[in-house]
Amino acid sequence: MFRTTPFRLLAPALLLAATLLSACETSRRTSETANPGDGVETAGGGEPTRRSERIDRRQRKETADLRILDSPNHLVASVVENKVEYKVPRQILMQQFNWQFDDGTVVDKALVRQVKGKNPKEKGRYYLVGMGLRNGMFRAMALPLEQSTENQLYLSTTAERYVLEGRGCQMCYFNFEGDKITGTLCDDNSGGGTCTMTVVDSNTFFPPKNQ
Template sequence: MSKNTLMRHWHTLPFSARMIAVFTIVLLMAGACTRREAFPEESDEPSEMAEGLESDSASYDGQLLAQVVFDSIDYIVPTQDLLQPFIKEFGDGTVVDKVMIRKVQETKQDKAGYYLVGMGIRNGSYRAMALKLDVASDNSLYLSSQSDKFICGATAGCSFCYFTFSGSQITGCECESRAPGNLCEQKSSSTNELLKNTRLRNMREGESRRLETLGVSR
């Protein structure tokens, strides 16, 4: 049908019919625009925003254990709940009977570091494990599977070992007695599984809280 024929048919239509046709065309055009906006064209380029969200949510598994309040440590997780995880982490028969958080700071100019420490006995000899804690902006202390682990164990002739440090970093351990032959066994790792498959209680849920004055670890 030619353009002139269409125009003649259009002009022969009643005014009301022409208005209905115009209104219908407008509605169809609006619907097409709406569908186009709701379903954008696909692209082969990856979404930078989606990738950023994935990387932000990936991998940090830190669990809140305590918070530093002035010169004290406010325990949020009961330390007795960490005895068995420490025994499992040692994995060599060490029986852990004490868990605490200790501050490491060589001088007042050094930024303080915080470590979760478990201490016990294996075959009558002293053993200790220290795990570096992550410090949040509000001084909350978290332990993750990526936290550094240090083990210090007394050998024959040594009854007690201390962790040694530089700045706020543990560097090794040494025997309380510096007599020749009195040595400490040292091990370290950049990861740990202390809290793997461990369900922790939270003392903020109504239990009595423990507030302990912080001491500087030797």
């Protein structure tokens, strides 16, 4: 009597086990390919790859842009090849300065000015500046702008107002420490002219549409 029955029973079982192991290995490789490191790619030494760095930069950019879009900001201008392109006509900006002063000041010049910081490699800060007269006296206002990762310049309602008033001074200048406004200076105070600066914590330069 031949004892072949155990082998005949064992062979299909071994074949089935090998097939299952192969299927499991294929499934594991497919899962790893679809979700390598939960979306984080690393090189042999464990350092992030260029692709993961690009994803990280894009996420930071989207976060910064959403912060601007979700806040009560108004697009004023953009910077293209180091030149300011106005998104709001300068004539409209002058009218808004008149509205913001609200004391009879007539602004006849409005511009966006860049102020470099202490580190020349930094972008510095951009200010929206308006200049004019009230009763023959020099007046000026500067509002700091927010810069997005796409080099668009926004004015936030929480931006400070730096307001200058000259008395007996033909023109007043803003003093800076780095890219921050710290005071004012009269261009010629030989005749006793003075300039004063007032800082207001917020602005209504672009009032809500329902006002």
